[in-house]
Amino acid sequence: MDDLLADFVAETREMLEASEGEIIAWEADPTDTSRVDTIFRFVHTVKGNCGFFDFPRLAGLSHAAEDALADCRAGRRDPDASLVSAVLAIIDRISLMVDAIETGQPFAEEGDEALIAALGNDTQTGMDTVDAAPTAAQPPAHAPANSILGSYDNSDEAEQALKPDAALPVQRSIRLPVDLLDRVMSGVSDMVLARNDLGHRLRQAGTQPTINGPFERLTTILSDVRDAITRMRMQRIETVFAALPRLVRDLSAELGKQVMIDLEGGDVELDREMVEMVRDPLTHIIRNAIDHGMETPSDRLRKGKREIGLLSIAARQSGNTISIVVNDDGRGLDEEKIAAKAVSTKLVTSAQLANMSRESILQLIFEPGFSTADEVSNVSGRGVGLDVVRDNLQKVGGSIKVSSQPDVGTLFTLQIPLTLSIIAGLTVEVKDQRFAIPQSYIEEIIHSSAKALDFNRVGETALVTFRGQRVACLMLSEVLGLDTDDIAEGEHTMVLLRLASGDLFAIAVDNIHTHGDLVVKPLAPAVMRSGYYAGSTLLDDGQPILLLDVTNIASEYGLVSDARTRVLQTPENAAAEADKDIQRAMLFTDFDNRRCAVRLELVKRIETAPASAIDLSGAKPRAVIDHMILPVIGLPNGQIPLEKIRLLRLSDGDCELLYAVREIDDAVELTAALRPAQDDPLIEAITLVDEKTVSLIDGHELFSRFGEPPEVTAKPLCRLPGSEWARTILGPLVTSAGYEIADNASVPRDDGSEVCIMLEEEYEAAEALEMPLAGPVIRLRNLPQATPGTETIYRYDRDALVNALQTARIQGGKR
């Protein structure tokens, strides 16, 4: 929240600086209404931002100024010198308050009313004025406001309160040209590529301790620098999202509605400039959704909906576009009302309207001057409408679309471009060529020969069954017009993708390569025009590959549905299910640097193995631990960066597997609530440990996918008596029991790793001669009846023999 506040202060200052010239010009000539726009936008933004924070006084002031200015713009009022000075006084006061907010100083309480009164709004009629006055007069209601803009004891001299306290630290910032940042950023990307190249050569040259040390250090420094540089330009959209729950809560309370907000994709990063760009449009759409879209709880119940409305906001990234989807399950847009309004405001003629599709009628809400609101409220309908939102987005090359179904909901899709972005992506291969897919779309990767998938062709369309749902499947090679594959249909690897709209589809590829950060670069227009690509990115070896435009490909194939309400699991139930008793878990960091936890019952042991012990040659990585072959998961892609690797040996009683981890942290108690995770099936829930999020591994899912009964590596040896009978009759039996027959000429091993079968006479002879016997001995007798006092097995008692061999093997395995 501190970052947000700093952003707010910086933004307000910036706008203030920018509008300073306008203010002076307006002061010189109050009749020049063209100046009013900038100033209006300033107070409007301040008012809007106050919705994020709890600054009722700032909101009151800016709201009052906005009202007066809105009247001027609408021509309801002629600005005169007294109005100008009143507005300017308010702007000065806002500026002082912002200073106070930054330094955390208290601010004199008195004076706001006088400033607002000076605007002379009271002489005007209109409900805005009615709202404005009580808002301003209200005492600060909430704790944060009290602490920041709280009452200042008894001094009424504002100046005294305003002196900044030098001891209070203020976050320092400077402004830099974006060009320069871009240059630095591309330089660092070059450095990363050069480092990877160097790393590759070092590996080829073999281990060189004198070079490897400094090289590791270089790597660490470089990744730090890269991280910092990235952060210079990029910002998580979380900074915008963080403020939304509050906004929604306040708004819905104000409007007597119940709205629950569901945010997704907060980790999507975008350019700082773009973050600023989306803030206003997003706020606007949310305000509209709650004000116009959501029904009151009683209306909702009457319609058979849940009392609480759901507003879900999801951000997804695809190459150099970000889509933000705002979906509400309210009453939806009223096509007829929009049409009627459009005709009455002469936006379109009735004849034109008759030829318009429902879809295009809905888009009319973005036309200037359009508002279906019957009355202007404090929340929306003030003329800064969706047309402004659309214009602002278009200015930066973005777009906005709406789709809606009556009583089902409304879905706004904002597309925002990115100038430069680093995204997590997956590289896939088809026909020996690699392509990248943004990670944010990827739901799951499944090898389609897996029985779960059930590949089918229906007409020309391929379908796979994913968790009981038929999902359309595109063959990437067909999509890209490459030759048909040699790989048999249904033997591909399927990448299941989920679009921002919630639609799911699969893409079949030949192979999956690495996960990793991709620096996405724009492509030339001629290439972009094809519609298949969103950008290009460089592999570690410097080879460029193309980033697929998943959304566009999906819509090309008609896989994107219209407005739809996402069927969400009822959160209450899900939470109740996941919220079990206190559990102990092993905390670790995996190779994706995720903090994970796994239930302690599952952890059998922590193993440390040399990286060379892991066999990457097969379809699945495996490692040999204690003569057991075990599947390994959680490995980083490509080379294992460490000489020794820590492995959690997990067991569910029957099956075992190894989970490769970067670091093992601690065994902890999971006390915080477990929030079910929806996007990764291997993650059962997200919880908090020491105030940090931790993903709890779903043991059941893990074992159902990767668990295997351990396979013993080397077959134990069995030494047989040297007779024809032993070779022909006993030999096959011993082999089928999982033993290898020892060569009688070989020297017996003394470590007890072999079993010896001896005939009674041989054993007695050996004992008499005090010959050393290696390992357990199974003694065979010739007669069915046992001689009392000796542990022998009748040589044709097959069951007893097999049992004895198995017992011997288990003993051997434990050694």
Place this chain on the structure above:
Amino acid sequence: MTDLMVMAQIAGRRCALHASDVQSVIELGAITPVPRTPDFITGITALRSQALTVIDCRRALGFPANDWNTDSRAAVVSVDGYSYALVIDAIEDITTSLGEIQQITGGFGKEWSRVATGMIETASGPALLINLAALIAGPDDSFGELSSAA
């Protein structure tokens, strides 16, 4: 008007490019093909951390690709903020232009008129001055007709 010109052979003809447009001349390394794009786009290649779109100039003019041998070198140019690597027959020289751009009655032939700004005299003889944007737009673009009409 004297400008520095990069003299190049494209499809067997001598052409001039403004030296200020040519960022560098590179050896073409591995080219990643770009499926589903017009065939004059050979693919993309990397110049340090920058991705270049590789344009086959012969095809971009509308000529068949195999009639002329090409150099392994390509000229890197920048148009509208995007960088391209132009596959040409050969880079000949860097020289200065002499005099103004001239038009010739009857034009330069269908393919060439579309991409030519005009004829320019240089220290090493006359050459066709190439309009890079028109060249990069490829044979099917209306942009070429507009510029030749102008």
